[in-house]
Amino acid sequence: MAKSKVAVVIVPLPTQSHLNQLLHLAAVLSSRGLPVHFVGSATHNRQVRLRASGLKPSAAAKIKFHDLHSSPIAAPEPDTTNANKLPTHQKPALMAYMELNSPTCSLVRELSAESSRIAVIYDRLVSPAVKDAVAIENVESYAFSCLSALNLFCVLWENLGRPFDVEGEINRWPSVREFFPVPALKFIATTPAHFDERDGDIYNTSRLIEAKYIDLLRREEIGGGKKQFTIWPIWPRNLHDAKSRHECLEWLDLQSPRSVMYVSFGSTISMTKEEIGELAAGLEQSGEKFIWVVREADRADIFAGEGRGIELPVGFEERVRERGIVVRDWAPQLEILAHRSTGGFMTHCGWNSCFESMIYGVPVAAWPMHSDQPLNAILLTEVLGIGVVVREWQAREEVVGAAVIEDVVGRLLSAEEGAEIRKRAEEVSAAVRKSMEEGGELCRELDGFIAHITRD
Numbered sequence: 308m309a310k311s312k313v314a315v316v317i318v319p320l321p322t323q324s325h326l327n328q329l330l331h332l333a334a335v336l337s338s339r340g341l342p343v344h345f346v347g348s349a350t351h352n353r354q355v356r357l358r359a360s361g362l363k364p365s366a367a368a369k370i371k372f373h374d375l376h377s378s379p380i381a382a383p384e385p386d387t388t389n390a391n392k393l394p395t396h397q398k399p400a401l402m403a404y405m406e407l408n409s410p411t412c413s414l415v416r417e418l419s420a421e422s423s424r425i426a427v428i429y430d431r432l433v434s435p436a437v438k439d440a441v442a443i444e445n446v447e448s449y450a451f452s453c454l455s456a457l458n459l460f461c462v463l464w465e466n467l468g469r470p471f472d473v474e475g476e477i478n479r480w481p482s483v484r485e486f487f488p489v490p491a492l493k494f495i496a497t498t499p500a501h502f503d504e505r506d507g508d509i510y511n512t513s514r515l516i517e518a519k520y521i522d523l524l525r526r527e528e529i530g531g532g533k534k535q536f537t538i539w540p541i542w543p544r545n546l547h548d549a550k551s552r553h554e555c556l557e558w559l560d561l562q563s564p565r566s567v568m569y570v571s572f573g574s575t576i577s578m579t580k581e582e583i584g585e586l587a588a589g590l591e592q593s594g595e596k597f598i599w600v601v602r603e604a605d606r607a608d609i610f611a612g613e614g615r616g617i618e619l620p621v622g623f624e625e626r627v628r629e630r631g632i633v634v635r636d637w638a639p640q641l642e643i644l645a646h647r648s649t650g651g652f653m654t655h656c657g658w659n660s661c662f663e664s665m666i667y668g669v670p671v672a673a674w675p676m677h678s679d680q681p682l683n684a685i686l687l688t689e690v691l692g693i694g695v696v697v698r699e700w701q702a703r704e705e706v707v708g709a710a711v712i713e714d715v716v717g718r719l720l721s722a723e724e725g726a727e728i729r730k731r732a733e734e735v736s737a738a739v740r741k742s743m744e745e746g747g748e749l750c751r752e753l754d755g756f757i758a759h760i761t762r763d
Contacts, residue, residue, distance in 0.1 A: 313761050314342045314422040316415055318407075318437055319355075320430040321347060321400040323574035323605055324659050325453045326355040328511055329430065330370075332451070332540040334362055337369040339757055344418065346411055348403060349374035350608050361641035375410040377403040382611035385577035385604040391703075392676035393488060394575035400607035405435050412439035419445050426760040428509065432495065434502050447506040447760065449536070455658050456512045456520035456537075457686055458679040459495075462487070463529050466496035470528045475519070476690070485700070486681045507534035509756070511658070513749055515742050516665065516691070516735075536756040539662060539749055553639045555598055555632050556646060562596055565650035565729065568716050569643050569669070571600040572655040576676050580618065581706055587623050589712020595720050596630045598649075600638045644669050650729070651719035653697065656683040665693070668736030670728045672697050672715045674707070693732040695719060 315336055319329040330345065337343040345352065352372045359367045381399040389395065415437075419425050424445050429437045431450040441448040452459050461483045464473070483492065508530060514521055514537055525535050559567060570590070572578070578586070583601075590597050601617045617635070624633055640660070643649055644667040653672040654660045661683050664671050671694030673684035687694045697715050698707050719725040742748040 313424045316344045316427045318346045318429040320433045321351040333370045334366045335540045344371045348377040380608045382606040382608040387577045407436040415440040449507045451509045456517040460520045509536045559646045559648045562648040568597040568651045570653040573657045574605045577604040585709045588709035592713040593716040600634045656680040668733040670732045
């Protein structure tokens, strides 16, 4: 039996934002005819398939999922009192994945006997899980970064003691030590010995947005001379067919263009009762239309029983029912941002949300909560000028009042300032979309990576 030329094995970090990025990369690679194997626990493979936002079922069906045995994954409740909002309750899932080295190696060894080359793409934050797999003779390995290039560069550069000078705005921004807890910085910057033997790095971004920081990551002091690829894999053409639309999209169909504020803080943020009350009051007082995703932060195992219900102020939903929708399940974020009626996005500035807002030209109300999010917010508001700040990072321990929420929503949706920001957001969107077209920068990078791993 003849060997196939190349197969791809993808090993994600088991939090939703990281799972999502690597699932979309798997879908893009499989759409180019490559056999792609997605590795993880049964729990997280089920999770990523259930939440395959923006992917048609036919695209996900081409990916081969492998449920590897892992230790039982505890599911502690999110801590809403955690001042820096870091999702420490997700640690059990991460630790379970750190133990996947042996079953991952067994799978890759089996596949390597059937293929001339195996390309193992792994989230750089879970590199211990591929320690033995990447040592197999016909295996090449590529570390995938789910952070923005700006964030990854700043973390690595500062961890190395700023080994060279960098010109520009970075010198007036706060140190990453103000954004990341020290253990998180060490976790990102510290890598096992086999990491140095990787064949290349994949950055989940675009040169159009972050060329300066991609070039800095290429420097020998940071990148170690490895091959570099810049691939942002979520493509607008992969959105679901209309027949599977969420009910909130039908409500959006009835609204005026650019008239709705979309409010969502991702899958790892838990807000206190006071914060929720102020946000509800601000949305109500604004008089503007909105879709608000009200969910508890994901547990390490999202299927481990019912989470606590999020209580909204008494009578809130009834009072705003003519102009607002509360979504308590998983929301189709890509479809919401792509909708003509969506005029603003109040976001925690996770990297997925940032880039998705850029694709669809939706101005942001930036409300960063922890780690990489403050620098992402700076990139959107100060560098690109496509958003406004809800709360300055220096005031992160203060509760954002209803009046602030009301003001920000009005500025983005109804004020002249919002119109100017929207114009810039639309310009960024047009440029990003062009880069995704055949022959565009992102397509060239993807083609270059595929040509590299399938070379003779």
